[in-house]
Amino acid sequence: PSLPTLCNHLSPPSHPSLSPSPPLPPESKxxxxxxxxxxxxxxxxxxxxxxxxxxxxRIRQAAYVSMACRAGRSRLWSRALLRRLQRRSRxxxxxxxxxxxxxAPKRLKVVRPRSGEPSRAExxxxxxxxxxxxxxCSLLDETAHYIQCLSSQVQLMQKVVGSISCxxxxx
Amino acid sequence: MSSRRTRSRQSSSSRISEEQINDLVxxxxxLLPEASIRSNSSASAARVLQDTCNYIRSLHREVDDLSERLxxxxxxxxxxxxxxxxxxxxLM
Numbered sequence: 001p002s003l004p005t006l007c008n009h010l011s012p013p014s015h016p017s018l019s020p021s022p023p024l025p026p027e028s029k030x031x032x033x034x035x036x037x038x039x040x041x042x043x044x045x046x047x048x049x050x051x052x053x054x055x056x057x058r059i060r061q062a063a064y065v066s067m068a069c070r071a072g073r074s075r076l077w078s079r080a081l082l083r084r085l086q087r088r089s090r091x092x093x094x095x096x097x098x099x100x101x102x103x104a105p106k107r108l109k110v111v112r113p114r115s116g117e118p119s120r121a122e123x124x125x126x127x128x129x130x131x132x133x134x135x136x137c138s139l140l141d142e143t144a145h146y147i148q149c150l151s152s153q154v155q156l157m158q159k160v161v162g163s164i165s166c167x168x169x170x171x
Numbered sequence: 172m173s174s175r176r177t178r179s180r181q182s183s184s185s186r187i188s189e190e191q192i193n194d195l196v197x198x199x200x201x202l203l204p205e206a207s208i209r210s211n212s213s214a215s216a217a218r219v220l221q222d223t224c225n226y227i228r229s230l231h232r233e234v235d236d237l238s239e240r241l242x243x244x245x246x247x248x249x250x251x252x253x254x255x256x257x258x259x260x261x262l263m
Contacts, residue, residue, distance in 0.1 A: 037257050040241070044254075049246045056242035063234055120220035127227045137188065140195035143223060147202050150230040157237040164244045164256040 033156050036066035040160070061085065067153045077142045078149075080130025192216075199223055 039062035047055040065085055071078035111132050113122045121139065125131030128143050193216075200219045203226055248256070 040245075041254055041257055044245045052239075052242050052246060055245065056239045059241050060235060060238035063238060118217050118220055120217055120224060123224045124220055124227075127224055127231075137191060137195065140192065140199060143227075144195070144199050144202055147199075147223070147227065147230070150227070150234070154230060154233050154237065157234065157241065160257065161237060161240050161244065163259055164241070164248060166256070 032066075032070045032152075033159075035069060036062060036153075036156060037160070039066060061089075063153055063157060067149050071145070071149050075142065075145055076134060076138060077129045077131075077146045080133070084129060196220075 040059065043055060043058045043062060047058060064081060068078040068081040068085070073079055073082075111122055111125050113119065114136070117136050121136060124143060125134070125139060128134075128139065128146050130142070131139060134142060196216045196219050200222075203219070203222050205222070
């Protein structure tokens with residue numbers, strides 16, 4: 001599934017097969033989880049069972065995509081992240097499949113230490129998407145939001161893992 | 172917190188933004204996982220940034236680990252029960 005289409009499908013779960021029960025109370029959690037879960041089931045269908053690495057890479061990609069889409073375009077980090085992921089998904093078909101495509105790669109863009117900032121700001125810039133382009137104030141603000149979204153994404157994934165492992169009868 | 176504020180010839184605009192920066196730093200500090208066990212006095216900005224970097228790195232690692240676990244789990248369970256479990260976690 002192409003990344004732009006993944007991001008456009010943010011509509012609420014009106015699909016009949018996915019919401020057999022009466023409408024849920026207006027809670028943000030199920031709505032925001034929907035995007036990631038649907039990507040998960042698409043990945044599950046389209047990837048052969050044997051290719052563990054490919055599937056895990058695609059799942060990680062979907063995690064970051066859904067996190068950035070959830071944050072919307074109003075945040076610098078989510079825009080930068082979406083740009084980076086779209087670029088990489090286009091390139092993936094041009095370059096060899098064996099090339100390691102991590103989400104946090106060794107950056108081509110050099111992060112120079114700026115004057116009048118604590119030394120750690122440089123390291124933080126490298127970690128937060130879109131960091132090199134931000135001034136120090138925006139960097140701190142974006143970092144706070146990025147951390148919140150990252151930890152809620154982690155919680156979501158933990159829930160999914162928990163529910164799938166409960167489903168699987170332990171040998 | 173810093174003695175730089177007492178330096179003369181500090182323009183008013185940079186004094187304001189230093190307040191802003193301290194606010195943002197303390198907001199960040201509140202988000203870190205060890206915020207509760209830390210003493211009430213705020214840590215230095217450098218310490219907060221260091222802890223933030225470590226926390227972000229650990230979150231990235233967790234996403235990677237969880238993706239791998241999900242990938243393994245999806246490989247071992249069959250499609251229908253995986254879909255059911257996914258829907259169940261959506262409805263919860």
